[in-house]
Amino acid sequence: MTDSSQNDFIVVSNRLPVDRVIEPDGTAHWRRSPGGLVTALEPVMRASEGAWVGWAGKPDLELEPFTEDGIDLVPVPLSALEVERYYEGFSNDTLWPLYHDVIAAPSYHREWWEAYxxxxxxxxxxxxxxxxxxATVWVQDYQLQLVPAMLRAQRPDLVIGFFNHIPFPPYGIFAQLPWRRQIVEGLLGADLIGFQRVADAGNFTRAVRRLYGPTTTKGTSIRVPSPDGGPERVAIAKAFPISIDVASFEELARRPxxxxxxxxxxxxxxxxxxIMLGVDRLDYTKGIRHRLxxxxxxxxxxxxxxxxxVLVQVASPSRERVAAxxxxxxxxxxxxxxxxxxxSTISHNAIAYLHHGYPREEMAALYLAADIMLVTALRDGMNLVAKEYVACRHDDDGVLLLSEFAGAADELKNALLINPHxxxxLKESMVKALRMPKKERASRMRSLRRRVRENDVSSWSDSFLSTLRQSADAARSV
Structure with a gap:
């Protein structure tokens, strides 16, 4: 680990990009977590002496900062009670359902908010x-929406970005949150607040106008008053649709x-x-019930x-201690x-239901085997499974059924777009996919693959960080 206060680029997320693995003999080591975010940011981390701040994934685990695979990691400890109230409670039983259009009823508890x-x-x-x-600090996702303002209060010299990986709700829904103003104030500590969809960025700026007055925003710019009466800052709220490591998935899918x-x-x-395929976390936002x-x-x-x-449904375990x-x-x-x-018959099941996760290698094979991919989310920030399926289909075959309520629908317009409600x-689209001629399947998939290649995860991070630097320079020149 480099000396304290020597990192020029910091990522702050709920979890570190590594998992702690305990071997049968009791020895512990770290294994890099799968996921596009670390892949996208790794080059920046290495070039900028970067550090990653996050929770190690286990309660009551006190760890010193350490270096793993060339990246400085700064563990943030959480007690078991804090995991229950901050993470399972406020983050996943208050904010998650609220931000996903109240598909399930949010719970509002003051002790959860205090823990948050x-x-x-x-x-x-x-x-x-x-x-x-x-330094540049990039804060990730809904669990940490207060961090930008808290960080700016301590370190006004920093360039601060925030990216919300899930939807941001319309004000009529967001207004239900008793602590709505504090959340908006927290986010406005950032120079750049990024969202998955243009509609999400619009929902946020409308929330700012409702809470602070109609003259506070102009386009993507937001005038932020100084808490101590000093000069105003300008923050930017803008859409940056996230993507995947396209080349990595395609290479994996081409392996013999x-x-x-x-x-x-x-x-x-x-x-x-x-073969119809659904791949989801077991979550009420994913529309699995509607699909079935x-x-x-x-x-x-x-x-x-x-x-x-046959329908193959992969439903990986998720938040299994939350009642919903x-x-x-x-x-x-x-x-x-x-x-x-x-x-079902003796020889054939109607549904192959798999309640566990799979490594990327098995997922790539499943994507290649599936004739129809079903993405029926009721509300989704992006849905990267849709992009993974497209990236793996180097044979230019397969049909993607995609919910218009997933962020990916803004980009993947040659999918069969459906309203899962x-x-x-939905049935008509499933039958259409079943009967679609090969020529049409190939034409649609080629178009989808071009679109996914145009915006991979590196393009996403490059676009966000370059806009962040421009936003910070503009804010400091006001």
Whole structure:
């Protein structure tokens, strides 16, 4: 680890980009977490003597800063009670449902809010301690919305960016939050506040106008009053749609062993004519229930025959201590069991339901094996699974059904765009995908692949950071 206050680029996120692994003999080591964010930021981290501030993923774990794979890591400790109140409580049972259009009812508890403030301050303190004078700090996501203002209060010399990976709700929904003003004040500590969609950035600027008056915003610019009566700053709120490491997924999908594994998957499923695939965290925002309802009705009406088609649903575990998620798992497993009990034969299941995660290699094979990808999110900041599927389809085949309520729909317009609440419309699109001629499939997929290649995750980070530097320079010249 470099000396304190010597890092020119700091990433602050809820989790560190490594997982702590305990071997059977009790020894512990760190393993890099999968994900596009660390891939995108790694070159910047190395070039700028960067540091990553985050929680190590285990409660009551006190760790000193350390270096792993050439990146300085600054662990932020959380107690078990703080994990319960800040993370499982305020972040995932208050903000998450609120920001996803109240698909599930948010819970508002003052002790959760107090824990959120305390933990955000701890993250801000950790970043302030390791940041060199004039350093750039990039804060990530909804768990840390108070950090920008807390950080600016301590270190006004810093260039501060914030990116919200999930949607930002319309003001009529956001206004339900008892601490709405404090959240907006926290975000306005940043020079640049990034969102997935233009609509999300618009929702945020409208919230600013409602709380601070109609003259505070102009286009993407927001006038931010100084808390001590000093000169105003200018912050920018703008959309930067995130993406994936396209080249990495495509290389993985082209490997002979991946292509062979895709063939084996089809064989293990009984060599059906059509494989439909859903890949989601087990979350109520993903529209898994709507997907199963539509699929069940197609089976009931004879539009799909179990001997010809199968639905593979990968639902990786998520927030299993939160009540809404426990209830969702029970509902999904009950529905899958009912449909399999009604429509499966001795040789063919109607649905292959897999409640666990898979490594990237297996996911690439699944994407290659699937004829139809079902992304039926009720609300999603982006949905990178849609982009991963497209990146893997180097054969220019496959059909993507994509919810218009996912951020990816703004870019992937040659998918079959659907409203997951419209069950009849969803069924019609599934049948259209089943019957789509190969020439049309290839034409649509080539267009989708061009779009995904144009905006990969490196382009996303480069665009954000260059805009951040420009925003900070402009703010300081006011």
């Amino acid at each position: 403030q305390v933990v955000n301050q701890r993250f801000a303190d950790a970043a302030a301690e390791v940041a060199a004078p004039g 062993e991946t292509i062979e594994r895709a063939r084996q998957i089809r064989e293990e499923l009984g060599n059906p004519t059509t 309802k539509a699929y069940g009705e197609l089976l009931r009406d004879g539009d799909i025959d179990v001997g010809d088609a 998620y426990m209830q969702l798992r029970d509902e999904i497993e009950l529905t899958v069991g009912r449909l399999n009990g009604t429509y 419209d069950i009849d419309g």
